[in-house]
Every structure is written in structure tokens, then in C-alpha cells.
Amino acid sequence: xxxxxxxxxxxxxxxxxxxxxxxxxxxxxxxxxxxxxxxxxxxxxxxxxxxxxxxxxxxxxxxxxxxxxxxxxxxxxxxxxxxxxxxxxxxxxxxxxxxxxxxxxxxxxxxxxxxxxxxxxxxxxxxxxxxxxxxxxxxxxxxxxxxxxxxxxxxxxxxxxxxxxxxxxxxxxxxxxxxxxxxxxxxxxxxxxxxxxxxxxxxxxxxxxxxxxxxxxxxxxxxxxxxxxxxxxxxxxxxxxxxxxxxxxxxxxxxxxxxxxxxxxxxxxxxxxxxxxxxxxxxxxxxxxxxxxxxxxxxxxxxxxxxxxxxxxxxxxxxxxxxxxxxxxxxxxxxxxxxxxxxxxxxxxxxxxxxxxxxxxxxxxxxxxxxxxxxxxxxxxxxxxxxxxxxxx
Amino acid sequence: xxxxxxxxxxxxxxxxxxxxxxxxxxxxxxxxxxxxxxxxxxxxxxxxxxxxxxxxxxxxxxxxxxxxxxxxxxxxxxxxxxxxxxxxxxxxxxxxxxxxxxxxxxxxxxxxxxxxxxxxxxx
Numbered sequence: 001x002x003x004x005x006x007x008x009x010x011x012x013x014x015x016x017x018x019x020x021x022x023x024x025x026x027x028x029x030x031x032x033x034x035x036x037x038x039x040x041x042x043x044x045x046x047x048x049x050x051x052x053x054x055x056x057x058x059x060x061x062x063x064x065x066x067x068x069x070x071x072x073x074x075x076x077x078x079x080x081x082x083x084x085x086x087x088x089x090x091x092x093x094x095x096x097x098x099x100x101x102x103x104x105x106x107x108x109x110x111x112x113x114x115x116x117x118x119x120x121x122x123x124x125x126x127x128x129x130x131x132x133x134x135x136x137x138x139x140x141x142x143x144x145x146x147x148x149x150x151x152x153x154x155x156x157x158x159x160x161x162x163x164x165x166x167x168x169x170x171x172x173x174x175x176x177x178x179x180x181x182x183x184x185x186x187x188x189x190x191x192x193x194x195x196x197x198x199x200x201x202x203x204x205x206x207x208x209x210x211x212x213x214x215x216x217x218x219x220x221x222x223x224x225x226x227x228x229x230x231x232x233x234x235x236x237x238x239x240x241x242x243x244x245x246x247x248x249x250x251x252x253x254x255x256x257x258x259x260x261x262x263x264x265x266x267x268x269x270x271x272x273x274x275x276x277x278x279x280x281x282x283x284x285x286x287x288x289x290x291x292x293x294x295x296x297x298x299x300x301x302x303x304x305x306x307x308x309x310x311x312x313x314x315x316x317x318x319x320x321x322x323x324x325x326x327x328x329x330x331x332x333x334x335x336x337x338x339x340x341x342x343x344x345x346x347x348x349x350x351x352x353x354x355x356x357x358x359x360x361x362x363x364x365x366x367x368x369x370x371x372x373x374x375x376x377x378x379x380x381x382x383x384x385x386x387x388x389x390x391x392x393x
Numbered sequence: 394x395x396x397x398x399x400x401x402x403x404x405x406x407x408x409x410x411x412x413x414x415x416x417x418x419x420x421x422x423x424x425x426x427x428x429x430x431x432x433x434x435x436x437x438x439x440x441x442x443x444x445x446x447x448x449x450x451x452x453x454x455x456x457x458x459x460x461x462x463x464x465x466x467x468x469x470x471x472x473x474x475x476x477x478x479x480x481x482x483x484x485x486x487x488x489x490x491x492x493x494x495x496x497x498x499x500x501x502x503x504x505x506x507x508x509x510x511x512x513x514x515x516x
Contacts, residue, residue, distance in 0.1 A: 053447070056445070056447070056487075057447040059447070060447035060448070060483060060485050060487075061447065064483075131408070138420075138422075141422050141424075141425070142422045142424070143424070144424065145422065145424035145425050145426045145486070146425075146426065146484070149483070151426075151485040151486060151487075159486075159490070160424065
């Protein structure tokens with residue numbers, strides 16, 4: 001670090017959102033020259049806790065790893081245990097799992113889009129998107145009884161069935177939701193504010209994406225054509241017809257467009273599931289102690305979700321290892337920060353859809369003069385909004 | 394177009410309600426899992442719910458002398474009863490699923506703020 005450079009921390013405390021991360025950023029004037037991420041502030045010991053409870057209880061613990069992709073963790077753990085137990089899950093249950101997984105993808109992407117709009121100071125769009133997201137939350141609540149942490153899975157199947165009444169509600173609401181999604185797409189494609197603040201910002205090249213091992217929409221926006229739903233089909237994805245959108249630009253704007261395209265694909269999948277769902281039972285009873293180990297990977301809304309379980313003639317897992325997608329993606333956002341302004345930091349970090357918690361507090365330290373200044377989330381956002389205004393003039 | 398939207402919005406009702414003072418207009422789905430109800434007259438004290446609870450919030454509490462005397466003929470062997478701590482409950486509904494006599498049910502009674510911990514115990 002030379003005399004002209006200043007170092008400051010972003011994070012780790014955030015009162016509203018999950019997953020605190022610290023970003024230590026070195027700036028030259030307003031421009032970032034180096035950044036590093038410091039993780040591990042919310043270590044809850046879930047993997048260790050899992051060792052002291054049986055698989056049925058661990059299912060609910062796994063669900064609470066993340067609030068937004070709760071179903072992905074829940075289903076992934078159930079799938080891993082089903083591999084060990086050698087159980088065949090009924091077809092209807094697999095269809096229902098896909099249905100909830102895609103509804104979750106819809107609500108997760110819409111939430112992300114709202115957060116990103118908020119970060120660039122486009123609050124009208126943020127409220128518009130979150131209002132539309134309520135439709136999806138209502139559907140999830142109607143089917144499973146909860147808005148988040150649905151408790152949908154059990155080992156060997158699912159707990160809640162789809163009846164004709166709920167099927168009709170789903171079809172009606174999805175029909176109602178489609179024109180609103182088209183409106184969102186039009187805003188994203190035509191809004192000068194979004195284009196001005198995100199086009200060309202936080203670019204992650206294909207090489208960098210490969211080097212930092214990113215997953216999910218972050219990888220697909222950088223040109224890596226990889227989606228577990230298509231390339232290693234699980235549940236009943238191989239029976240469904242859908243496209244995997246891809247972009248090679250790698251900037252924040254391409255991530256927005258990619259996720260909006262994925263919303264349309266999710267709608268397509270949900271409609272197919274509602275048409276094709278077979279009748280039959282929804283779970284296979286699983287009891288007893290198991291021996292063996294298994295790995296399960298599924299495509300969560302944020303990327304690839306990995307669960308490893310090992311049983312040694314026991315009901316309690318001997319070992320549970322989880323890797324959530326944010327852990328893989330956070331390194332790339334650090335690289336993407338280099339060369340951009342301080343005001344772009346919230347946008348670039350939010351673009352990877354982390355369980356976002358970074359812009360609460362910024363401490364700017366002037367090492368030479370020994371002064372420091374704390375920037376709150378509000379200050380940083382104000383800076384971001386001012387930049388939007390400047391760019392728009 | 395903007396004026397049309399503006400006039401529409403002037404006369405539109407707010408999207409939100411003053412919960413929990415107002416619950417009118419809120420649609421609670423049938424499957425909503427909220428506050429528990431335990432019918433102690435049909436509970437046989439088998440402890441299945443306590444063993445199945447993923448959050449470990451159901452305690453099997455010994456019956457008092459008065460309760461022992463009150464037991465009906467069907468549940469003569471009952472010695473303990475379940476008490477649920479709602480402050481730590483995750484409302485997954487597993488207890489309801491495993492109950493052999495259907496005496497434990499999750500209602501859609503969402504409003505349960507309280508200043509006293511005793512009020513947040515069901516049993």
C-alpha cells in the first residue's frame with residue numbers, strides 16, 4: 001500500500017440481512033485497487049449440531065441454513081439421505097419437489113432484483129418487484145403452509161399434497177403473474193437508470209469465473225454453460241422442456257437480464273409440472289439405521305448446492321458437510337470490485353446474490369493522518385443514489 | 394397514462410392492514426401452521442410428539458394430583474402430559490403428524506404476542 005492509498009472495511013455487522021461478510025478494500029481516491037473478503041462471522045455450527053440429532057430432525061435443521069433457499073437445502077439433504085437409505089421416491093413427490101423448487105427460484109430471483117434496484121436507488125422498481133413477489137409467496141403458503149422454511153420434505157418424499165383446488169389457484173395466479181413479469185422485463189430492458197448504473201460494471205470474465213469457481217447464474221452470466229438441472233438432471237428435470245439462458249458479458253446488467261430470463265423458464269417449468277403431475281402416493285416410509293455415505297448436488301436459486309452425509313450404522317449423521325453457493329461466488333465479487341468506484345461496491349456485491357449483508361458499516365481510515373470515519377449503510381446507499389443522479393444528468 | 398395511474402392510486406385502498414389490530418382482509422390459508430391446541434382429555438401421554446420434535450420444545454410434565462383424579466376412563470394410565478414452549482417452536486407440524494390420537498393440532502391462530510412467558514406455553 002503506498003501513500004496515496006487508503007484501506008477500509010465494509011461490514012461485518014448488518015442489522016437487517018443475513019450472512020455478514022467483511023470486505024477489506026484498499027482505495028486510491030475513489031477507485032478500488034484491491035479487495036479481500038473475510039468470511040465466517042455467522043458460524044452457527046450446524047454441521048456439528050446435525051451429528052447429535054437423527055435424520056428426521058436434521059432435515060429441519062438443514063432447512064434453516066438459509067432462509068431464501070431453504071427448500072434447496074432441505075431437499076438436498078433429503079436426497080442425500082435417500083441415496084444412503086436406498087429408497088425410491090414416488091414420482092408424484094419428485095414432481096412436487098420440482099414445483100416448490102421453481103417457486104422458490106421465482107421468489108429468490110424477484111427478491112434479488114428488488115434488492116439490486118434498492119441499491120442503485122431505484123426504489124419504485126424495488127417496491128413493484130416485491131409486490132409481485134407476494135403472489136409467489138402466497139402460492140408457497142397455500143401449498144406448504146409457510147412463506148419461508150416450508151417444511152415440505154420428509155425423508156422418502158414430501159409432506160403436503162397438491163389437490164385440485166390448490167392446482168386451480170396456482171394456474172390462475174401464474175396466469176395473473178405472467179403479464180406482470182413481462183412488465184418487469186420491459187422495465188429492465190428499457191430503464192435508463194438500470195442501464196446507466198449496471199452496464200459494464202463489475203465484469204467477471206470467463207477466465208476469472210473459471211479461476212474463482214463460481215456457480216449458478218453468476219457463472220452462466222460469464223459464459224459458463226452449466227446448469228445441474230440440465231447437465232446432471234435430478235428429481236424429474238429430464239422430463240421437462242426448458243432452456244438455460246446464458247450470457248458472455250459477465251457484468252451486473254447481464255446478470256439482471258439472465259435472472260429475468262430464468263424467471264420465464266421457471267414459469268414454463270411450473271406449468272409443465274402442473275400438467276404432467278401423476279397421481280399416486282407422495283412418500284415412501286423410511287425407518288431404521290443406515291450405513292454409507294452420499295453426495296447430493298442440486299441447483300439452488302443462487303447456484304450449486306452441495307451436501308455430503310455419512311452414516312455409520314446410526315440414525316444420526318456421522319458427518320454432514322454443506323457448501324452453499326454464496327461461498328463459491330463471493331471470491332469472484334472481490335475480484336470484480338477492482339477498478340470500480342466506492343459507490344459501485346454495493347451494486348457489485350449485491351449482483352452475485354449473496355445472502356447480502358455487506359453495506360452496513362464502512363470504516364474509512366486515513367493511515368497517515370490517523371483519522372477514521374464510519375460510513376453507515378445509509379451513507380453508502382446515499383453515495384450510490386447520488387452517483388445514479390450524476391450518471392443520469 | 395401517468396395521470397390515470399395517479400387518479401387510480403388516489404382512490405385505491407392500501408395494500409397493507411394494521412396487523413395485529415386489524416385482521417380483516419387477511420387470508421390465512423388452510424394449511425397455515427400456527428398456535429397449537431392440545432386436547433388433554435384424549436391425549437394418552439405417549440411422548441411421541443416430544444421425541445419427534447426437531448426443536449426440542451415439547452416437555453412431558455408429570456400430572457398434578459388434581460389432574461390425576463380428573464382423568465377419564467380411557468386414559469387411566471396417563472401419567473404425563475405434553476407442554477409446548479411456543480417461544481422456541483419452529484411450527485413445522487411434526488408433532489401433529491406423529492400424534493396417534495389426533496389430540497394435538499396446529500390452528501391458524503397467528504396472533505400470539507405476550508409479555509409473559511407462561512402465556513406462551515401450551516399444555
